[in-house]
Amino acid sequence: MLDVSPPFSIQHTTFNINNLAFNITFGKMATINPSNPLIVQGDYTVLAEVDSPGFTAARNRLVRFAELIKSPEYIHTYRITPLSIWNACASGISKHEIGDALEEYSKYPVPEHVLAQIGDYISRYGRLKILKEEGRLILDAEDRRLAREIENDKTLRKLIDGNISPTRFIVPAVNRGRIKQALIKAGYPAEDMAGYTEGNPLLFTLRSPSLSGAPFELRSYQRQAADSFHAGGSPQGGSGVIVLPCGAGKTIVGISCMEKLQTSTLILTTGTTAVKQWKSELIDKTTLTEDQIGEYTGEKKEIRGATLSTYQIMTYRSKKDPDFKHLSLFEEQNFGLIIYDEVHMLPAPIFQITAGLQARRRLGLTATLVREDNREDDVFALIGPKKMDSPWKELESQGWIACAACCEIRIPLPEDLQVLYAVAERRKKFRIASENPRKIDIVRRLISNHEHHQILVIGLYLEQLRTISEEMNIPVITGKMSQTNRDDLYRRFRAGEIRCMAVSKVANFAIDLPDASVAIQISGTFGSRQEEAQRLGRILRPKPGENQAHFYTLVTKDTIEQDFALNRQLFLCEQGYAYEIRDEGIGSNFGHQFSDWA
């Protein structure tokens, strides 16, 4: 037996090996300090302990050079990437500031190789500069060796148009974004000092109160986001991505950025409903009038100082004509700012055109920068660096978004479907499980248990939605419904005339239904993390009173839907939403249990 336990309770003096430990970095002594909030890991991730007294100060330093990856309740995870370091360099942060921040707030010695790698990343930044001289874009290399590397790189060679000296290359304006992107991939980010096109002026101010008479003022984080984007009008600002949770008022941030720049703006959204929402917000919250705001959609083709459009129309092409004929909108008007709403949805052609629009200021707005095609880095490279990323739970705790209780209800597959499920191929299996008819009964009970709430039933399969619509006698919105009818139903839902409504994936994004407080997800697109988050986002607008939202996801037990559900929940779990898991076997006392949840 060990003989070391009893004497350790003797309290002579405080003694801790940790206080004796030091680290070797930047020639300083760094003690191990357990009360510090950060743990820097060898894989370049940084864990930040939220409850630590130094958390806020550490976070404020950390966000300048590391990217927030996940932010559950107790520990937030940041990652130091080449791009995050180069973006930090672009905003003028030095190697010592980064090293000092990590050392000052780290509990344990910062791994040497992490500091060395940061030093290496930093040493690469600024060796190439993009300058504007006599109307031409010049790529200026620090030395001949670097210039030779550029000349020898196949991709880069295609993007330059000759050289004016051994270390200076001419870059066609249209290639400004592409060359920046390619240089990042090659590991030598260029410092873009060529500036922005000012665009036509668009003069307006924010209203307070709003036109409707409701009190309106920017919230502190919204102001902070806009300031961080604008950067006082310096070249360090003017392009970037703002990440805020659903319901936190990203539109307002976009409007605030417009107000700071006072320039004609193109706003790209995910659909016509979102266009209308933006328009009504602009009219309500700013001094802009209806005739200053244009809609460029399937219905209308207006181009004005503030032009609203959709990704669909921009990427539309007829079967006969392979060109994206509406993409010319980008160049037709002298827009000084382009806003990409729900930037995580940015389609490939818009990526391409955006690469050529580096002279215009660009703002990306999103709640979930999770792309299943892993093109997050392209968003940062082409739109701009992340300027702000607010943890969902932080805004929840401040009351800016509703508290959400998430619950996964597992429902067994009826026996008659089990054989069908057993023999079906994988994709079909998912559908059988998603359309489990037993879900309908659970939906009914949930609706009856939330009789005082506004409820959205969200699904993927139209047939399933229609069945629910018929059985519950509730309206259903799908992509096939005309925009007018959709708008009418949304309006009635907002007005409280409809308490419960079924929606297909058309309502996944950018639909503002402030009073909806319960969402019942009956099926989804396989393991899509952002769809799950966006659907939760539909009910996160702050609510009067208890400010509580309920999100139910119905999953068929012991099927592949359960596995996909686990993946879908990942993003929200990383934001700190812990799903309660309820098993609903046959004969469960539904009513009793659901009353508990509601």
Place this chain on the structure above:
Amino acid sequence: MYNLPSDWIQLIDFLEKWNGLSARGRRLFLNFKKECSKSKTSKPDHRFAELVDAGFLIQNSKKTPEIREDLKPYADTLSVMEKIPLFDGKADKNLLSVYLDAHFRYSHKRALETGLNCNYGGFGTDILVRELANPGRLDDFLETRSYSDWERRYSKCEIEFFDTEEIFGMTQTLVRHCLEKQNPLHVGRICKLFPDKETVKISKAVSAGVYYALLFLALRTSDLESRAGVWPSIFQRARRSKPVKPRQATPETVFSRSVLMEDMTHAAVQACLEPLRIKLDGNGIYQRDLKQLEPGLVQVPPWVNDLFDCSASGRLEKAVQFLRLFNLIEYKGSPGKNRRIETSDDGRRWLDLSETQRVIFILERMRRHNERNVAFEDVDHSERSFDYLNPYPPMRSIGLDKNLRRWIADAFKNIPLDTFYKIDTFLYHEKLQNNPLLKIAGPDDLIQVYVKNSLIPPDEEDLENIWETLIYQFLGSSLAYTGAASVSALKDGSLAFALTDLSRYLLNPEKARRPVEDKTPSVLIQPDFEIIFLSPSPGAERRIGRFAERIGYHIGAMFKITKASIFQAAGAGVTCETVLNTLDRIAIGPIPANVKGEIIGWFEQFKCVRIESGNQIRCDDRTTTRLILTALGDHFKPVSDCILRIRNTAPKKTITQKLMGIGVFVKTE
């Protein structure tokens, strides 16, 4: 002599010319000689122009260069001189032995052994070497008035090297000159020492000095210049400065961790999770297991690692050695078959202790262990005992055990804590000023100290070196390695050390203060199934490691609970209750609802089947049968509600893995 030519006039002349070449030319010549010894052909090359011009090489009829025939013996001498670098500060007695073997014939060595008892135990060379490296011998030579007196001492010598008193005097002048000068003498300058003497006499004086091993010839490594000098350690001892008391140093960068404790912890945790396999011959752990352990080792900066003098695998072996010594691990299985290391119950309890407690446990055990055992390999004991002072002692002793331990402890005992001192200054002071071995040892004393592998009584130089090595090894391998001392790299590149509070457990146990333990829990379970360690907690690590996948080491995101890891654990007999209880007990705050729900769900999904004779599996219930048919219907054919036959399309191992993937654990009957 083997490698010194008989014509010393020519040799001195040759070496003078040799020193006239550029360093590049000298290196080129030696390389050329090496190439020629491998291959007789060499292509014409303008690089050799300098050597051709200086007459070292000639162009033959095919215009290819070759070494001049008459210079070949000298070229051989040069090659040997290059191989034995005497004047680079590394010369020890072993090198002197190599030098003698390379240059001196047996009969000549016997002659030099005159008067020495070199027949004892086959240690003749050791005795001769000790005699030749003895400064007293050189003093004797310089004080000898007549050459005949000197040569009489070496009666076995058949040749008289000092023909005349004049030559003898010249050699004395040479030796005195070499002792006085900062560097070994440039061979080309020997003649300048005797401007009015003939070359014949000078060469005789040099050769006599060399033959009597009073003077040594070698090439300086940096530029291959030929140099002559007295034996380096004699020169160094004659000129060394007086030791000063070590002064406080200002640390620049500091390293202070208990590497041994962390390595032991890492190995013990791993042995808890998966036994470490022992090689068939019983010697050490399988390379593959070692490789798996290596990424989890604490990173040690190279300048600290030099002090520990240990590779990654060496550190692991040492950790295992200590774990075994303290019974924290046990060897299981029969020798040669499934022999493995598992963490013992004591080991598990040790892992549950805090970091500080674990270090203290090690230090106290080290001290107590040594109080019970002999310190060093004793000539009376066939087995070498393990010792915290140094597991690989540079010496053996008779009756020194306890004294030596006390002396080493005394060397550090009164050093103020947390104050840095330069290591080299400390060692220098210790070996010359505080060396207890110098006071007690002697060939006639009852207490004796021996240099490792030798039974020849050590001389003063040996004792100084032994003490220096002991102190250095104790500092590196015992104090710094356990965290009882911090190490710092100073601005000038040298190292310094400072004793920490922990050193008291080894050196001053009566003054050791028990720590107040921080009981704050430090493990967090995230809703995304990751388990974060805010501080190291090997006890929690070994428990969680049974049902979660490892994703990191020591601190930070350490584990992730996955469906596969739960299935794996369930297959090994871990229950859902154990998992939830463990997480409940270890974690700060409640287990996130989704994590708890998923764990319960995965355990519910987990099923067990038995493989029966032939290709049949028996399921416990119809649900399991249905599950298997649903997921892996291609591989099975139903026989009854609970029995399935395996189709012969896939190997059993694949089937087992696939079943495991859907949560079905296969038991073989």
